[in-house]
Amino acid sequence: MEDMAREQTFVMVKPDGVQRGLVGEIVARFERKGLKLVAAKLVQVSKELAEAHYAEHRERPFFGELVQFITSSPVFAMILEGENAIAVVRAMMGKTNPAEAAPGTIRGDLGLTIGMNVVHGSDSPESAKREIELWFPEGALTYDRTVDAWLA
Numbered sequence: 001m002e003d004m005a006r007e008q009t010f011v012m013v014k015p016d017g018v019q020r021g022l023v024g025e026i027v028a029r030f031e032r033k034g035l036k037l038v039a040a041k042l043v044q045v046s047k048e049l050a051e052a053h054y055a056e057h058r059e060r061p062f063f064g065e066l067v068q069f070i071t072s073s074p075v076f077a078m079i080l081e082g083e084n085a086i087a088v089v090r091a092m093m094g095k096t097n098p099a100e101a102a103p104g105t106i107r108g109d110l111g112l113t114i115g116m117n118v119v120h121g122s123d124s125p126e127s128a129k130r131e132i133e134l135w136f137p138e139g140a141l142t143y144d145r146t147v148d149a150w151l152a
């Protein structure tokens with residue numbers, strides 16, 4: 001796959017999604033879309049990892065609550081790959097506040113409040129690179145799917 005638009009993005013099902021048994025539903029949506037799962041693991045997030053992941057929000061009033069929430073129980077972390085994967089995942093997630101997220105999106109269908117919005121996805125190529133290195137220093141797998149000729 002030489003396509004320049006082929007991207008990898010970091011995605012996680014947040015503690016509320018794991019607790020509510022929504023991992024399968026969320027992974028299934030991305031798989032059905034055609035995105036390729038190249039890494040995945042259940043992670044009990046440390047305070048250090050949470051603070052590094054959300055470093056851009058360090059000065060925001062909700063930072064403490066955000067770190068507390070994301071470290072409160074395991075998250076399901078993954079790397080998804082495909083054509084325009086970063087923007088496609090963000091579109092499928094919906095707006096940050098589930099109350100404003102369109103029906104049909106993950107947050108629009110499965111979330112209710114901004115503090116517990118079910119899912120995270122990298123918001124730019126720079127974020128994706130940083131987050132993949134932070135969460136998956138071991139890297140992703142490379143493998144061929146028989147459907148790769150039909151999907152990007």
Ligand code: RTP
Binds near residue numbers: 095119120121
């Ligand atoms: P995420 O990083 O978790 O994928 O979410 P996002 O890009 O859609 O939103 P972002 O602006 O990066 O905010 C990160 C998380 O902080 C919480 N938040 N709370 N109380 C508030 O006003 C507020 N604003 C943001 C949300 O849980 C959001 O996912």
Ligand code: MG
Binds near residue numbers: 123
């Ligand atoms: Mg964000």
